Every structure is written in C-alpha cells, then in structure tokens.
Amino acid sequence: MNKRYNKAFREQAMKLVTEQEYGVATAARELGIPESTLTMWLKRSGWCKHVENESPVSNDPKALAIEVVELRRRIRRLESEKEILKKAAALFVSQSL
Numbered sequence: 001m002n003k004r005y006n007k008a009f010r011e012q013a014m015k016l017v018t019e020q021e022y023g024v025a026t027a028a029r030e031l032g033i034p035e036s037t038l039t040m041w042l043k044r045s046g047w048c049k050h051v052e053n054e055s056p057v058s059n060d061p062k063a064l065a066i067e068v069v070e071l072r073r074r075i076r077r078l079e080s081e082k083e084i085l086k087k088a089a090a091l092f093v094s095q096s097l
Contacts, residue, residue: 005033010041018047021074 005013016027017038024042028035 005037013038014041014045014047017042020077024049 013027013031013033016022016031017024022030024038025035028038031038
C-alpha cells in the first residue's frame with residue numbers, strides 16, 4: 001500500500017534538499033520516507049542533482065571571496081545544527097534516566 005503525502009509535506013521535504021543543502025538520502029532518512037520517493041518529487045519539480053567539484057575552482061579573487069562567505073555561512077549553520085542535536089541528545093538521555 002502506497003502512503004500519500006500532502007503537498008505541504010512534499011514541498012518542505014524538497015526544500016531540505018534544494019534550499020538547506022541536505023543530501024537526498026539524509027533528508028529522506030530524517031523524514032522517514034523512501035529516498036526514491038523524494039528523488040521522484042525533486043525530478044518532477046525540475047531539480048537536478050548537484051555534483052561536487054562540477055566546475056574548477058576559480059582563480060578570481062572576487063569569486064573566491066564569495067565562496068569563502070558562502071562556506072562560512074554553511075559552517076555556521078552546520079555548527080548550529082550540531083549544537084541543537086547535542087542538546088536534544090542530552091535531553092533524551094536525561095529523560096531516559
């Protein structure tokens with residue numbers, strides 16, 4: 001039996017990949033849905049998989065500066081997510097004791 005997901009859920013799931021830079025497998029696992037389902041939604045929406053190192057690194061200082069800013073932003077987001085996960089884990093451990 002196929003499970004049906006509402007439009008809002010599908011859109012939020014796709015945003016994890018397209019806007020928040022989650023991998024398809026990670027997003028699907030965290031949402032408890034099949035990876036193939038999420039991939040199908042993304043393909044239907046016109047999304048194409050981003051390939052790492054798709055283009056060579058630029059030697060242009062302005063392009064490098066922009067990339068540094070983006071990478072620093074990503075690091076801050078990942079560190080924030082890590083802290084949230086640490087706090088959640090500590091909460092779960094304290095509640096289970």
